[in-house]
Amino acid sequence: MRRLTAQHSASTRPGRPALTREVFWFVVIGVASTGAQASLYWVLRHWSSPILANFASLLVVTVLNTEANRRLTFRGSAVRALQAHLAAGGLFVLAYLITSGAVLLFRHFRPTASPAAETLVLAPSFALVTVVRFTVLRMVVFRHRHR
Numbered sequence: 001m002r003r004l005t006a007q008h009s010a011s012t013r014p015g016r017p018a019l020t021r022e023v024f025w026f027v028v029i030g031v032a033s034t035g036a037q038a039s040l041y042w043v044l045r046h047w048s049s050p051i052l053a054n055f056a057s058l059l060v061v062t063v064l065n066t067e068a069n070r071r072l073t074f075r076g077s078a079v080r081a082l083q084a085h086l087a088a089g090g091l092f093v094l095a096y097l098i099t100s101g102a103v104l105l106f107r108h109f110r111p112t113a114s115p116a117a118e119t120l121v122l123a124p125s126f127a128l129v130t131v132v133r134f135t136v137l138r139m140v141v142f143r144h145r146h147r
Helices: 002-012 016-045 050-073 081-109 115-141
Strands: none
Touching (some): 016 050
16 A cells, blocks of 8 residues: 555656656657648748748747647646747747748858758757757746645
Protein backbone atom coordinates (compact mmCIF):
# COMPACT_ATOMS: atom_id res chain seq x y z
CA MET A 1 0.00 0.00 0.00
CA ARG A 2 2.82 2.38 0.87
CA ARG A 3 4.44 1.73 -2.51
CA LEU A 4 1.22 2.51 -4.40
CA THR A 5 0.82 5.76 -2.50
CA ALA A 6 4.40 6.78 -3.28
CA GLN A 7 3.94 5.94 -6.96
CA HIS A 8 0.66 7.85 -7.10
CA SER A 9 2.08 10.95 -5.45
CA ALA A 10 5.13 10.88 -7.72
CA SER A 11 2.95 10.65 -10.82
CA THR A 12 0.73 13.57 -9.82
CA ARG A 13 3.63 15.98 -9.27
CA PRO A 14 5.00 17.87 -12.23
CA GLY A 15 8.37 16.36 -13.01
CA ARG A 16 10.20 14.14 -15.44
CA PRO A 17 7.12 12.17 -16.69
CA ALA A 18 5.19 15.41 -17.20
CA LEU A 19 8.13 17.00 -19.01
CA THR A 20 8.56 13.91 -21.21
CA ARG A 21 4.86 13.98 -22.15
CA GLU A 22 5.00 17.73 -22.81
CA VAL A 23 8.11 17.42 -24.98
CA PHE A 24 6.55 14.54 -26.93
CA TRP A 25 3.34 16.44 -27.72
CA PHE A 26 5.21 19.66 -28.39
CA VAL A 27 7.44 17.92 -30.92
CA VAL A 28 4.45 16.26 -32.64
CA ILE A 29 2.56 19.55 -32.79
CA GLY A 30 5.71 21.47 -33.77
CA VAL A 31 6.48 19.16 -36.70
CA ALA A 32 2.88 19.34 -37.92
CA SER A 33 2.84 23.12 -37.48
CA THR A 34 6.14 23.59 -39.30
CA GLY A 35 4.88 21.48 -42.19
CA ALA A 36 1.59 23.37 -42.30
CA GLN A 37 3.29 26.74 -42.11
CA ALA A 38 5.81 25.88 -44.81
CA SER A 39 3.04 24.58 -47.09
CA LEU A 40 0.79 27.58 -46.48
CA TYR A 41 3.70 29.99 -46.99
CA TRP A 42 4.64 28.29 -50.25
CA VAL A 43 1.05 28.48 -51.55
CA LEU A 44 0.53 32.10 -50.47
CA ARG A 45 3.90 33.11 -51.81
CA HIS A 46 2.70 32.53 -55.37
CA TRP A 47 0.23 35.43 -54.97
CA SER A 48 1.80 37.73 -52.41
CA SER A 49 5.04 39.17 -51.10
CA PRO A 50 7.27 37.16 -48.75
CA ILE A 51 6.35 39.40 -45.81
CA LEU A 52 2.60 39.06 -46.33
CA ALA A 53 2.81 35.31 -46.99
CA ASN A 54 4.87 34.86 -43.84
CA PHE A 55 2.48 36.98 -41.77
CA ALA A 56 -0.64 35.13 -42.94
CA SER A 57 0.85 31.64 -42.65
CA LEU A 58 2.37 32.39 -39.25
CA LEU A 59 -0.86 33.89 -37.92
CA VAL A 60 -3.03 30.93 -38.94
CA VAL A 61 -0.55 28.33 -37.72
CA THR A 62 0.19 30.16 -34.44
CA VAL A 63 -3.48 30.19 -33.47
CA LEU A 64 -3.87 26.48 -34.28
CA ASN A 65 -0.54 25.62 -32.64
CA THR A 66 -1.38 27.48 -29.43
CA GLU A 67 -4.73 25.75 -29.12
CA ALA A 68 -3.25 22.31 -29.84
CA ASN A 69 -0.55 22.89 -27.23
CA ARG A 70 -3.11 24.15 -24.72
CA ARG A 71 -5.21 21.01 -25.17
CA LEU A 72 -2.50 18.36 -25.57
CA THR A 73 0.93 19.51 -24.44
CA PHE A 74 -0.14 21.50 -21.39
CA ARG A 75 -3.47 19.81 -20.69
CA GLY A 76 -4.66 20.23 -17.18
CA SER A 77 -3.41 23.79 -17.03
CA ALA A 78 -5.75 26.35 -15.51
CA VAL A 79 -4.98 28.80 -18.32
CA ARG A 80 -8.09 29.67 -20.34
CA ALA A 81 -8.04 29.72 -24.15
CA LEU A 82 -8.24 33.51 -24.52
CA GLN A 83 -5.52 34.02 -21.92
CA ALA A 84 -3.25 31.50 -23.67
CA HIS A 85 -3.77 33.09 -27.09
CA LEU A 86 -3.15 36.61 -25.79
CA ALA A 87 0.04 35.49 -24.07
CA ALA A 88 1.15 33.74 -27.25
CA GLY A 89 0.69 37.04 -29.11
CA GLY A 90 4.09 38.23 -27.91
CA LEU A 91 5.58 35.00 -29.20
CA PHE A 92 3.89 35.65 -32.54
CA VAL A 93 5.65 39.02 -32.82
CA LEU A 94 9.01 37.45 -32.01
CA ALA A 95 8.40 34.60 -34.47
CA TYR A 96 7.36 37.04 -37.18
CA LEU A 97 10.49 39.15 -36.71
CA ILE A 98 12.81 36.12 -36.79
CA THR A 99 11.19 34.40 -39.78
CA SER A 100 10.73 37.62 -41.76
CA GLY A 101 14.33 38.57 -41.07
CA ALA A 102 15.48 35.19 -42.36
CA VAL A 103 13.49 35.37 -45.59
CA LEU A 104 14.39 39.03 -46.25
CA LEU A 105 18.07 38.34 -45.67
CA PHE A 106 17.88 35.39 -48.04
CA ARG A 107 16.08 37.48 -50.68
CA HIS A 108 18.74 40.18 -50.33
CA PHE A 109 21.42 37.71 -51.39
CA ARG A 110 19.21 35.69 -53.78
CA PRO A 111 16.61 38.12 -55.20
CA THR A 112 15.44 35.66 -57.86
CA ALA A 113 15.03 32.70 -55.51
CA SER A 114 11.90 30.62 -55.88
CA PRO A 115 9.16 30.38 -53.22
CA ALA A 116 10.31 26.78 -52.63
CA ALA A 117 13.86 27.99 -51.87
CA GLU A 118 12.46 30.64 -49.51
CA THR A 119 10.42 27.96 -47.77
CA LEU A 120 13.54 25.83 -47.27
CA VAL A 121 15.33 28.81 -45.73
CA LEU A 122 12.42 29.45 -43.38
CA ALA A 123 12.50 25.90 -41.93
CA PRO A 124 15.51 26.48 -39.62
CA SER A 125 14.01 29.75 -38.39
CA PHE A 126 10.73 27.91 -37.66
CA ALA A 127 12.77 25.37 -35.64
CA LEU A 128 14.48 28.13 -33.64
CA VAL A 129 11.16 29.80 -32.95
CA THR A 130 9.71 26.43 -31.84
CA VAL A 131 12.40 25.96 -29.19
CA VAL A 132 11.88 29.48 -27.87
CA ARG A 133 8.11 29.00 -27.98
CA PHE A 134 8.20 25.78 -25.94
CA THR A 135 10.43 27.37 -23.31
CA VAL A 136 8.26 30.46 -22.92
CA LEU A 137 4.97 28.57 -23.00
CA ARG A 138 6.16 26.06 -20.40
CA MET A 139 7.86 28.53 -18.07
CA VAL A 140 5.52 31.51 -18.32
CA VAL A 141 2.16 30.84 -19.94
CA PHE A 142 1.40 27.29 -18.76
CA ARG A 143 3.66 27.11 -15.71
CA HIS A 144 2.54 24.75 -12.95
CA ARG A 145 1.31 26.61 -9.93
CA HIS A 146 2.60 25.00 -6.76
CA ARG A 147 0.63 25.56 -3.60
